[in-house]
Amino acid sequence: MAISQPVIYTVSRLNNVVRLLLEQEMGLVWLTAEISNLVQHSSGHWYFTLKDQQAQIKAAMFKGQNRRVSFRPQNGQQVLVQGQLSLYEARGDYQLIVEKMQPAGDGLLQMKLEALKTRLIAEGLFDPQRKRPLPSQPRQLGIITSPTGAAIHDMLTILARRDPALPVILYPSAVQGEGAVPVLLQALETAWRRNECDLLIIGRGGGSLEDLWCFNDERVVRAIATSPIPIVSAVGHETDVTLSDFAADLRAPTPSAAAELVSRDQQQQLHRLTQYQHRLQQAMQLQLQQQQLSWQQLYSRLNTQNPRYQLQQKIQKQDELQYRLEHALQQTLSRAHYRWTVQQQRLQQQSPQNRIQNLQHQQTYLYQRLLTAVGNQLQDKNQALSRLSGQLQALSPLQVLARGYSVTTNTRGELIHNSQQVSSGDTLNIQLHQGTLKVRAEEIKPEN
Template sequence: MAISQPVIYTVSRLNTVVRLLLEQEMGLVWLTAEISNLVQHSSGHWYFTLKDQQAQIKAAMFKGQNRRVSFRPQNGQQILVQGQLSLYEARGDYQLIVEKMQPAGDGLLQMKLEALKTKLSAEGVFDSQRKRALPTQPKQVGIITSPTGAAVHDMLTILARRDPALPVILYPSAVQGESAAPALIKALETAWQRNECDVLIIGRGGGSLEDLWCFNDESVVRAIAASPIPIISAVGHETDVTLSDFAADLRAPTPSAAAELVSRDQQQQLHKVAQYQHRLQQAIQLRLQQYHLSWQQKFTQLNIQNPEFQLRQKIQKQDELQSRLERAMVQKMRQSRQQWEREHQRLQHQSPQQRLPLLTKQHSHLLQRLLAAIQNKQHTSEQTLSRLSSQLNALSPLQVLARGYSVTTNANGELIHNSHQVTEGEKLSIRLHEGTLLVTTEKVQPGS
């Protein structure tokens, strides 16, 4: 009997096989849980943990999907997500790749709404071919709404202002709560039996998804789709979309807009164009949703061969490496900062500025000594100058002149020492102690 050889896997091969089993067997799943450890990476991807009281699972939502999330998730928040089970092969982590995310309360209602929408769409309830055009000039308009709400007041005000001759009949009904759906159906049946209006407006003012839920009720939606009278759905604000909007012949963004659509004025042609535009948008939206459902089914089947998974794996690996690089850079910058501070302290310790006060003090002391030396030298020089001046004055010719002597010079400035140097009639200059005399010789007496 031959013994079969055991299959030996590598870690990488084993993780790949496990990932394929998870993705192939489970496909897309809905999960409600509490979000924790939320990391919004700089790349735009989200990484977080989904948990309940007994267990947890890691999850990732890439930026191509999280751009469509209409709220900002927070740690501790209860959410509803749709995603695909997978495995991050690099670490062997079992995880959920999230494609849709909603708050838990609205999310469950939204999931229920999407399921019913898919069902009715598949049955053709929303087909654009069965929708009818509104009468161009309605003879009488019926309104199905609460008689005490703000919506009926707005519609009646607009109708009275734009087309006061147009008759209006109100079919009162609850528009919120458990009794609203039967009341809406009863109001519709009353309008059909009386057959007194050629167009109906059904709707109410804005509110939460739960407040508007009666307009997503299957029986109400089917009744609107089966109405023999054309119906305009005018539920909530422009951003509020209900299944009644898809079933009606025309969706108005608000009750006030519905009143404008059925009233006649100078903008009638523009309203007609708007009606065609809304119908076209509804048809396109419905067709796109049908294509999207078909695409999702094919995508699930082909996901195993889709290279997107490898891209997601690489993205997660890249984000992980980037985080490690950022931490290493922070650590390196911290070490460099500490090294710089040590060098800075050493430099400050050896800085000339530390010695500057001492050198300044020494300079001040030497300057004082220099000034004292200069003053002493000046005093000594003044004494010497005074002594020499006295000696010089004692030898000065001026002192001799003061005793009665004089100095005689000729016209050339030469000193006259004896009479042989002078001729008769020559002009001489005689310098006295005070003043000078100019004389002319008359007779020269030769010296002996």
């Protein structure tokens, strides 16, 4: 029986295998813990420890994820985090890579909210096809909110400014706290039972997730979704989103925005009436212009059948033809005169007399150029001759003799360069600048 060989790991490979096992087996986990040893690195990444009374784990939250955290975490703060278990292979540290972080209280509420939202979406409660259009001009508006809050004051102010003729009924209700849910349900039932409004606004001002929690209550959400009267949800600020917003027929970012949406702006209505009046005036003016044009056409047709008009047309036509004939004759004469002028100019240009004059001028010009060229060349030759004569004279032996030198030759005419060429008693000829001497060598002194 063969014995299997044990697998031998390197440290790097072992850490890599452990990291893959942690990431693949555990996946994303939720964890509630206390933050300690928080380091916010200059790179933007966060490194910290998550702990409870018995244990701790190292954690990291990178820049791309921590920029979405809505608060500044502190050491000792309880938080709810979501992340993935991993291993920092370089040091073998077991750690949690955090992707989401919330304060512990809000985090638990957010988890509860997400779970309820997922379930209601699966039921189709938030299906857009269930939503109804709002009445374009509501006959009476109902508002479900706190009678003492800032939201009702803002909405009534906007409604009074934009659409003071729109009647408003307030169904007072608590909008915060544990007892708010039954009061909200009772206000909705009252509005349905009376059936005196064809549009409802339900909402309140901004607050924390806990403050707005009654609008995430499943009973309130289902009541809004099944309301026989169209509802506009106006809860919190623009960034606040509740389940009531998904269930309502329309979500307004704020209570003030809801009042803007459902009211009819008097200025816009006045502008619309002005536009209608302008369009009516334009239509009447267009109709009048069309009638006037029709009358003018009939009058023109009547005039065209008048014999006097026809005679005038014939006379005008005759005058026009006569003008065109005179104009054509004038143009023909002008063109003929132009052609005659051109031919006359060409004939003058081809005249022998002109050509003879041109040739004479050309001959005179060439003769002058010839004289100039010959004079310049003769001057150049004289200058060259003088220069060469000077050079020849400078090199002439006579000039050397004139300075006191002489040329000595033997009877054979050979030049005597040194004393070794001459023997005692030899006859020598000495050429001076003026005249020649014949001498006899008597004493010869060799060069020292």
